[in-house]
Structures are given as C-alpha cells and as structure tokens.
Amino acid sequence: MGATRRGQPGWSGSVQRVIRCDTRLVASYYSQRLGRGPLANPSLQDVARVLTLAVNEMQRLEYLQEWFGKDCVDNPDDLGKSAMPLVDYIEVETGRRNAWPIAEDFGPKLAEEFEPSLQPWEDELFDLMEFFFLHVSAGVTGDFHNYNGCGWHYExxxxxxxxxxxxxxLNRTLSSYGDGFRLSNEGRVERTAETGLDELLDTPIRTKDPAIAERVAGAVALFRNRNRSPDDLRNAVRNTFDALEKMRPEIKVHMMKGDEGALFEIANKYTVRHLDAKQRGEYDSALWHSWMFYVNLSTIHLMTRTISREDARR
Incomplete structure (x- = not known):
C-alpha cells in the first residue's frame, strides 16, 4: 500500500485536541521522607538517568514535535522548527557536541579518569535540562494521520x-541531589530553599520602590545561584540589609524599638556589611548567613505589606 497524503485516505480533517496532563505527583514517597531509598541521596548518574527517562516520555507524548518534527512516511524530512536533527541543534544552542543521548557511563566514570570533580558533567546535565525545557510543547490542534499508526500532526x-x-x-530527584536543586518555572536550574521556604523566595515583594525591589531580586538571584560561593551568600544577605535600611524610617514606626535595634545590630556587628576589625567573623557563615537571609527576607515581606496596607488606608 502506498503512502497517503492529506486529503487522501488515511488523513482525517483538522480537529482540536485538548491536552490534559495530570502532573500531580507525590512530593516524596515513604523511604525518601525517611532519608532512605534511591531518591534520598541521588548520584549524578541517577540525575542523568532521570533526565533520559523524562526526555523519552516527552518524545512518546509528541512534546518534541514542534521543534524536531515527526517521523512520518509521508514527510520523512520533517525536522520541525529547528530545521536540523536534535543532536545538532543541541550543539548549536549549547556548544556541546554529541551530548544526546546521554552515555550510560556518563559522569562518575569519566570524572574519575579525566577530571578532579564532577562539576563539568553536572554543568552539562543542567544545560540539557534547560535546553529541553525550552523545546517541549503539547500539541493543541492539527490533523490525525491513521496510516501505519502515524498519529497526530500538530499545527x-x-x-x-x-x-x-x-x-x-525532574524536580523530585533534583530536590535531593547535592544541596538541593530545582528546575524553576522559567526553566533555570537553581538552588532550592530549606523545606517549606521556596514560596518565600518566589513571592514578589509588594513595593513601589524600585530600589527595594532591585535589592531583593538581586539577593534572591544570588541565593538561588547553583554555583553560589560563600561571598555570593554574604552579598545576598547584604542586599537584604540594604533593602531594610531603605525602609528603616517605616521599620522604626511599625516595629518595637528593641526589635528594630537588634535587626541592624546583626547587620553592623557581623561580617556582612563591613569587614573591619570590629566585626565578628568567628561563626559558621554558611549556616548563619542563610538564617540571616531568611529572617531579613521575611521581615521585608512583613514591612512592605504593612506599608502597603497603611497607604491603602490613607
């Protein structure tokens, strides 16, 4: 039997297909909640495997059709919007040659032989995650080609x-990998906050002051940076103190005097905003700077909401 074409037997008319994907997943299963099991402490190999499984699922669901075409006997040269094979387009976009599919011995074996750390292989995996996020899409309308089980051709x-x-x-595994990561709504691999605090970092600041909004956005970006250094964390805390300093007149009005004084005493007596001999530096900066960041960000949210409410009353 010869190949069929649109308008001939084997093709249905243009229709709309509504895609409903149930993405409600269990946040963590029993063993993971107890810190055990394969997802409790995943290796780089595990992350590579999860990415492979996720992309395979995207292909089965035709979620790569828009960018990379569909394998059809009527149009074997369909390459989608990319106009080139997947592996070539990955190289064009990321500079990574022959990065897909991922080799079974990806990461640890290569790192032990050639590299002192897993950082290059982690970078490659995270680049691939961000790449595929940008190039998946669900078909909405198109034609159904029933010849040889071809399926939907979306437009x-x-x-x-x-x-x-x-x-x-991806995120169920990423959240337990290393210090904790996630693929954000914008498709960026970034650090996660402590359990229950991601919403605090994601919530927009309720302020009309661009200086405050800019300081807070910069602080969150530094804190989320997956390659964050100790200095990045300290600068994130310093940005939150700068935002609080900008609101200090309102803080004096709405907070108890002792609380306001204690807040800025932390800022000025520890090695955050100043680095002279008067500052205290004999503390675990990773732990305490994280604590300062969360406290300051919570206070900024509290004060901006309080100020916004008072403005509305006036």
Missing amino acids: VFDPGPARQRFRDR
Whole structure:
C-alpha cells in the first residue's frame, strides 16, 4: 500500500485536541521522607538517568514535535522548527557536541579518569535540562494521520503543560541531589530553599520602590545561584540589609524599638556589611548567613505589606 497524503485516505480533517496532563505527583514517597531509598541521596548518574527517562516520555507524548518534527512516511524530512536533527541543534544552542543521548557511563566514570570533580558533567546535565525545557510543547490542534499508526500532526502548540510535566519529572530527584536543586518555572536550574521556604523566595515583594525591589531580586538571584560561593551568600544577605535600611524610617514606626535595634545590630556587628576589625567573623557563615537571609527576607515581606496596607488606608 502506498503512502497517503492529506486529503487522501488515511488523513482525517483538522480537529482540536485538548491536552490534559495530570502532573500531580507525590512530593516524596515513604523511604525518601525517611532519608532512605534511591531518591534520598541521588548520584549524578541517577540525575542523568532521570533526565533520559523524562526526555523519552516527552518524545512518546509528541512534546518534541514542534521543534524536531515527526517521523512520518509521508514527510520523512520533517525536522520541525529547528530545521536540523536534535543532536545538532543541541550543539548549536549549547556548544556541546554529541551530548544526546546521554552515555550510560556518563559522569562518575569519566570524572574519575579525566577530571578532579564532577562539576563539568553536572554543568552539562543542567544545560540539557534547560535546553529541553525550552523545546517541549503539547500539541493543541492539527490533523490525525491513521496510516501505519502515524498519529497526530500538530499545527498549534502550547508549551505550558509540557514544561510543567517535564519539571515535575525532574524536580523530585533534583530536590535531593547535592544541596538541593530545582528546575524553576522559567526553566533555570537553581538552588532550592530549606523545606517549606521556596514560596518565600518566589513571592514578589509588594513595593513601589524600585530600589527595594532591585535589592531583593538581586539577593534572591544570588541565593538561588547553583554555583553560589560563600561571598555570593554574604552579598545576598547584604542586599537584604540594604533593602531594610531603605525602609528603616517605616521599620522604626511599625516595629518595637528593641526589635528594630537588634535587626541592624546583626547587620553592623557581623561580617556582612563591613569587614573591619570590629566585626565578628568567628561563626559558621554558611549556616548563619542563610538564617540571616531568611529572617531579613521575611521581615521585608512583613514591612512592605504593612506599608502597603497603611497607604491603602490613607
């Protein structure tokens, strides 16, 4: 039997197909909640495996069709919007040659032989995650080709459902990898906050002052940076203190005098805003700077909401 074409037997008319993807996943299973099991402390190999499984699922669901085409007997040269094979487009976009599919011995074996750390292989994996996030989309409308089980040829796509499903597949493992990571709503691999505090970092600051908004955004970006250094963390804390300093007149009005004084005593007596001999530096900066960051960010949210409410009353 010869190949069929649109308008001939084997093709249905243009229809709309509504994609409903149930992306509600269990946050963590029993063993993971107890700090045991394969997802409790995943290795780089585990992360590579999860990425492979997630991309395979995207391919089965036709979520890569928009960018990389569809394997069809009627149009074997369909390469989608990329106009080139997947492995070549990855190289064009990321500079990484022959990065897909991921080799079974990816990471640890290569690192032990050639590199002192896993950082280069981690960078490659995270680049691939961000790449695929940007290039998945769910088909919405198109034609159904029933010849040889070909399936849907979409013309209109919606990236939202596909990106959400892709994130869900990866984040359960990423959250327990190393110090904790996530693929954000914007498709960036970044550090996670302590359990229950991601929402604090994601919530927009309620302020009309661009200086405060800029300081807070910079602080959160530094804190989330997956390659964050101790200095980055200290600078994130310093940015939050700068934002609080900008609001200090309002803080004096709305906070108890002792609380306001204690807040800025931390800022000025520890090695955050100043580095002279008067500052105290004999503390675990990773722990205490994280604590200062969360406290300051919570205070900024409290004060900006209080100020906004008072403005509305006036």
